[in-house]
Amino acid sequence: MNGEWYTRKWVALSLHILFWALFFVFPYLLRPDFGDESTKHVPPDKTGFYVLHFLDNMLRLLLFYANAQLLIPHLIYKRRYGQYVLSLLAALGIMLICDRFFFLLLIPEYKQHYKVWNFFAFNLPVFFFIIIASAAFRMIRDRIEENQRAREKETENLKTELAFLRSQVSPHFMFNVLNNMVALARKKSDTLEPSLIKLSSLLRYMLYEAHVDKVLLEKEVEYLQSYIELQKQRFGKKVQINACFPEMAAGYTIEPMLLIPFVENAFKHGTGLIPNAEININLRVQQGQLEFSVSNRYNLKGNEVKDKTAGIGLNNVKRRLNLSYGGNHTLVMDKKDGTFTVLLQLKLH
Numbered sequence: 001m002n003g004e005w006y007t008r009k010w011v012a013l014s015l016h017i018l019f020w021a022l023f024f025v026f027p028y029l030l031r032p033d034f035g036d037e038s039t040k041h042v043p044p045d046k047t048g049f050y051v052l053h054f055l056d057n058m059l060r061l062l063l064f065y066a067n068a069q070l071l072i073p074h075l076i077y078k079r080r081y082g083q084y085v086l087s088l089l090a091a092l093g094i095m096l097i098c099d100r101f102f103f104l105l106l107i108p109e110y111k112q113h114y115k116v117w118n119f120f121a122f123n124l125p126v127f128f129f130i131i132i133a134s135a136a137f138r139m140i141r142d143r144i145e146e147n148q149r150a151r152e153k154e155t156e157n158l159k160t161e162l163a164f165l166r167s168q169v170s171p172h173f174m175f176n177v178l179n180n181m182v183a184l185a186r187k188k189s190d191t192l193e194p195s196l197i198k199l200s201s202l203l204r205y206m207l208y209e210a211h212v213d214k215v216l217l218e219k220e221v222e223y224l225q226s227y228i229e230l231q232k233q234r235f236g237k238k239v240q241i242n243a244c245f246p247e248m249a250a251g252y253t254i255e256p257m258l259l260i261p262f263v264e265n266a267f268k269h270g271t272g273l274i275p276n277a278e279i280n281i282n283l284r285v286q287q288g289q290l291e292f293s294v295s296n297r298y299n300l301k302g303n304e305v306k307d308k309t310a311g312i313g314l315n316n317v318k319r320r321l322n323l324s325y326g327g328n329h330t331l332v333m334d335k336k337d338g339t340f341t342v343l344l345q346l347k348l349h
Helices: 009-030 047-076 081-106 108-113 116-187 192-208 217-238 260-269 312-324
Strands: 240-244 278-286 289-297 329-336 339-347
Touching: 009 047, 047 081, 047 116, 081 108, 081 116, 116 192, 116 217, 192 217, 217 240, 217 260, 217 278, 260 278, 260 289, 260 312, 260 339, 312 329
Parallel strands: 240 278
Antiparallel strands: 278 289, 289 339, 329 339
């Protein structure tokens, strides 16, 4: 998954290194004369103070990650606030002991100048800064991970739903096409054999090409043309079928089996006991914008017999359009003067 730039591991590692590098050198940036010989109780040799400063910062670094990785998830998130406060006090005590030990080890000649209150005066503000910074780091990281998990879950849910919707298309389409074959067999039509050849090509498309995320638009158009040819053979002169698929630029892709439900719907509701039945199908692509329109006459009396699969096709394709294209498409359906019209516009990939 390609997340935001700040979720990448190398970015997070770089930010941590930069933060601690600045933290370690910050006192020297403010006072480049740290340990100046004119300062009281500071020896000419500053090495011991530099090493003491480095070791104290290493303790603060350990405190930062111990608070972020252990104390907050195991105590704060579990509402053990008393134990958390005691843990911080214990950490502060350990830092005091270590600081005194390092001071006496590295600068033994000035042990008489070590004062506990000096430790608290100089280290408490830094201590609270480290605690607040590590808590903010942990909470921000947890929120980012939570958002990532939510996005991944949503993506997986969408993939699952799309797969389910596509699985609904194939059986619904097969029922229609097999009914066409039955009608041709009953008529003992000579077109049955070429129709079966066209059907095999449709099945090949459905089985081997329609289960990917995107297919070439040319393949989808060939699929539509084969389906329309089968319908022409079925209805003959009973239905006037006008289909226009002008040449288009190659390379565009589209969600597979996306356009066929509109055509299926037109043949399902635009044929039968309808005088002067007519179906018009037009598709064109201009500057990456697909315009697809299907219109059919329907029975004004409204006495059409609906089967159990009625409504699957259009409801299915509406949902798929919303999932796959979102705001990059418009779908308009209109009934007027005995004609049902569908107009789809979408941005192609």
